[in-house]
Amino acid sequence: MNQIAVDQAFFIYFYISLSLLSIAVIASRNIIHSVFFLLIFLLHVAAVFLFLNAEFLMVIQIIVYVGGVLALFVFAIMIMNLKEELKHRKFVKFAGAGIFSGLLFFTVFYGYIRNIKLSPEKPLLSDVNVLSSILYSYYLLPFEILSLVLLVALIGGIIIAKKDPKEDK
Amino acid sequence: MINEYLLLSATLFTIGLIGFIIRRDLIVMLMCLEIMFNAVNISFASFSYYNGNYTGQVFVLFSIAVAAAEAAVGLAIVLALVRITGINHSDEITGLRG
Secondary structure (H helix, E strand, O other): OHHHHHHHHHHHHHHHHHHHHHHHHHHOOOHHHHHHHHHHHHHHHHHHHHHOOOHHHHHHHHHHHHHHHHHHHHHHHHHHOOOOOOOOOOOEOOHHHHHHHHHHHHHHHHHHHOOOOOOOOOOOOOOHHHHHHHHHHOOHHHHHHHHHHHHHHHHHHHHHHOOOOOOOO | OHHHHHHHHHHHHHHHHHHHHHEOEHHHHHHHHHHHHHHHHHHHHHHHHHHOOOHHHHHHHHHHHHHHHHHHHHHHHHHHHHHHHOOOEOOOOOOOOO
């Protein structure tokens, strides 16, 4: 009983803080503040993975998102040297249409998920051995294709973002 | 209990969707994409937990890798656009040729 109450309290904390942090990401004018709110958001999502007995996903989330994607965002912002968002007056547009379509989506989605009844018959144990054996046997071909996707993204990112040598003259 | 995790996922996805529609800055739009990816990942992981099946976690792994690739290519495109035209707002991009 006490365990369930503690779980509920932590879940409510994460629900509220994740919502507030994502709102802060989209509502802050300074773009580097958005990046730091996104950092805290991603760490909270990693904690939610820990609730769902997915320790491996928590580690991957922290390594890939916080260590890779977010560093990429910070580097891109520093390279572009963006400052004009602070004095850009209309930094939101179509606010009414956006909020309307978002609420419409949420209402329809809530209608679907309200009646779902699933309770764990046998709770999922956090076992990295089972996950790795599934990943390297049944999902071996998608795993290899994924490495190809990452290679293509690496080469494509370098080619798109590099300077045109003719521009320097 | 799964309803709570799905509600969390739906809330975060909705906030990311609203941000993607109303913000004009291209980098903030990419951040909203990351928020939506994370919402879907929470949903996958909760289904994996409540069904007692590891396939959902494998899909979250794939989704994280694809999100990393998407962020790299998207930021490269934004960087090239800012370098060529000097604008980073999606409503000021009007020309197809650089």
